Amino acid sequence: MRLIGSGGEQLGIMSAEDALRIADEKGLDLVKISPQATPPVCKLMDYGKFRFEQGKREKEARKNQHVVEIKEIRMSPGIDIGDFNVKLKNAQKFLADGNRVKVSVRFRGREMAHTDIGRKLLDKFAEQCAEVANVDKGAKLEGRNMSMFLSPKK
Numbered sequence: 001m002r003l004i005g006s007g008g009e010q011l012g013i014m015s016a017e018d019a020l021r022i023a024d025e026k027g028l029d030l031v032k033i034s035p036q037a038t039p040p041v042c043k044l045m046d047y048g049k050f051r052f053e054q055g056k057r058e059k060e061a062r063k064n065q066h067v068v069e070i071k072e073i074r075m076s077p078g079i080d081i082g083d084f085n086v087k088l089k090n091a092q093k094f095l096a097d098g099n100r101v102k103v104s105v106r107f108r109g110r111e112m113a114h115t116d117i118g119r120k121l122l123d124k125f126a127e128q129c130a131e132v133a134n135v136d137k138g139a140k141l142e143g144r145n146m147s148m149f150l151s152p153k154k
Contacts, residue, residue: 004033004043013039070149072102077117084121088128095133095152104147118146126150 003011003019006028019042023030029047032040071094073087091101103125105118122139129150136149 001040001042002037004041006044006046011044066098068099070100070102072104075103075105075121077105077107077111077114077121079121084125088125091125091129091150092132095129095150098152100136100152101133101150102147103150104145107144107146112144115141115146122146122148 001016001019002013003022005011006026011022019030023044026044028044031043031045031047031050033043034041071091073091075084075087079087091103094101103122105121107115107118111117118141119139126133126135126148132153133150134153136151137147139146139148
């Protein structure tokens, strides 16, 4: 097998027994790096320390990654302009944070006969958010709710 030292230097090609003996002398572990290669490649390293540092790197990567959430904004067809503007401002804040937004309009009772009002409301909402968001899914009626998805522009 080909043996690589703890510093990355090549120690040459030798038998498995010789490699194990060298690892014992140095107080290190013999780890197979590439068993499919001809000859197989092994490295001398402190495996416990290697695992610890690998775990530390993974933890750091998890800490730095941002999970995209889906935030929901709910409205009714009879929403007033002031309330609409508050919902719009909240949606823009969510989009600025890098989250997706689901905007939904809930129809109750006889409002189901006027789903066109809800569609106009969602279209107006999308138009107002146009500079910070793209429309992923347009307005679609599902049961008593009409919803659309917005995602932040890159």
